[in-house]
Amino acid sequence: MLIDPHIHMFSRTTDDYRLMFAAGIEAVVEPAFWLGSSRTSPHSYYDYFTHILEIEHKRAANHNILHKCCIGVNAKEAEEVDLSLETVAGMDRFLEHPNCVAVGEIGFNNITPNEEKVFRAQLELARKKDLPVVIHTPHFNKKAGVARIMEILHEMELDLDRILVDHNTEETMPLVADSPVWKGFTIYPTKMSSERTVAMLKKYGFERMVVNSSADWGDSDPLAVPKTAALMRAMRFPRSVIRKVFFDNPREFYAMSGRFDPPVD
C-alpha cells in the first residue's frame, strides 16, 4: 500500500498506471505544474486544471488508482506576473473542486520579487480556503530558496502544520528539520537518489516525512516510490516505518483538505 504524493501523470502513459498499480501504488497526488511551454492566458491554466481534476482522475480510476490534485500557478511562469495574478484571482472554483486536496505546487524557481508576489498571493488564498500547501523549492540556489520560503511562512504567520516543503536535500534539511512543516523528498535521476533519501530518513527520523517521484516528461521514474520502499525493506527497516513514510504520512497530510481518504485496509 503506497501513495506517490507528487507525480505529474498528465505527462505519463496508461502503461505507467498499470505498472504503478502492480508495484503497490494505490493513490497519487498530481500538483499543477509548468507544462514545458508557457501559457498565454488564464484560460489555458483553467483548461489544464479541469483536465487534471477530472480527466486524469478518471484515467487513474480506470487503472485502480485514486487520483487527486493540487492546484496552483507555478513559479517557473511567475515572471509573467500580471497573467499569473489574474489566473490566481480566478482559481477559487478549482480549489473548491472535490478532487483538489491542496494549493500547489507553488514557491520559487529563480527566487525573484515577481515569484515572491505570486507565491504570497497563493499562500493567502490557501489560508482563505483552509487548504494545505505543497511548496516547490528551487533547483539552483536551493538553500537560499528554502531559507527565504521559511522566512515568508513565518512573516505571514501561516500554520506550518499544513505546509509541505518539497524537494529537500542534505543541504536544506537543517533549515526545516526542527520546523513543524512536512518534509518532502523527490527521487529524480538527475537530482536525488533513493539511497541518499533513505540516509536522510535514517538521520532525521520519519515524522512528517514523505517521498515522491515527481515523475513528469523529463528523465524520471514513476516507480521511484515503490523502488525506495523496496530498498528500505531490503535494508530491514520495519514494515511499520515503511507504511508510515509511504502511506500514513502522505495520507495524513492531504487528509487535512477533508478530501483525501484512500482506504487503510
Ligand SMILES: [Zn+2]
Ligand atoms: Zn512537480
